[in-house]
Amino acid sequence: xxxxxxxxxxxxxxxxxxxxxxxxxxxxxxxxxxxxxxxxxxxxxxxxxxxxxxxxxxxxxxxxxxxxxxxxxxxxxxxxxxxxxxxxxxxxxxxxxxxxxxxxxxxxxxxxxxxxxxxxxxxxxxxxxxxxxxxxxxxxxx
Numbered sequence: 201x202x203x204x205x206x207x208x209x210x211x212x213x214x215x216x217x218x219x220x221x222x223x224x225x226x227x228x229x230x231x232x233x234x235x236x237x238x239x240x241x242x243x244x245x246x247x248x249x250x251x252x253x254x255x256x257x258x259x260x261x262x263x264x265x266x267x268x269x270x271x272x273x274x275x276x277x278x279x280x281x282x283x284x285x286x287x288x289x290x291x292x293x294x295x296x297x298x299x300x301x302x303x304x305x306x307x308x309x310x311x312x313x314x315x316x317x318x319x320x321x322x323x324x325x326x327x328x329x330x331x332x333x334x335x336x337x338x339x340x341x342x
Contacts (some may be wrong), residue, residue, distance in 0.1 A: 203274065206319050216238055220270055247277070251301070279303065282315065291315065
């Protein structure tokens with residue numbers, strides 16, 4: 201399965217914030233949307249990504265006052281990306297090796313989606329279910 205198939209199933213909606221936004225507003229956004237990360241963008245360019253892990257880390261380091269800081273001071277700047285033509289196996293390996301749970305999807309340099317480890321697991325489970333059903337049908341007709 202390809203990343204493009206996951207995006208086709210979940211949609212291409214991208215939630216983003218500005219580097220000038222407050223960390224507290226990102227916390228609210230993550231909670232309201234029930235998501236684990238958002239892209240930090242200027243127009244169509246990725247400046248970084250901020251995740252629950254980034255927020256927990258900065259609060260542990262600096263205390264609750266970190267919630268009043270700008271996102272730009274907290275975000276992960278080195279963002280690993282993938283493309284719609286990458287396989288699920290490839291991005292699973294990339295996420296595991298890099299120890300992160302979200303990958304922006306770029307197509308010709310343009311952001312077209314964000315894939316989470318949850319999306320990957322859901323797609324793999326769906327693949328296995330389809331394979332099991334095909335085997336049941338095959339066995340039933342043999």
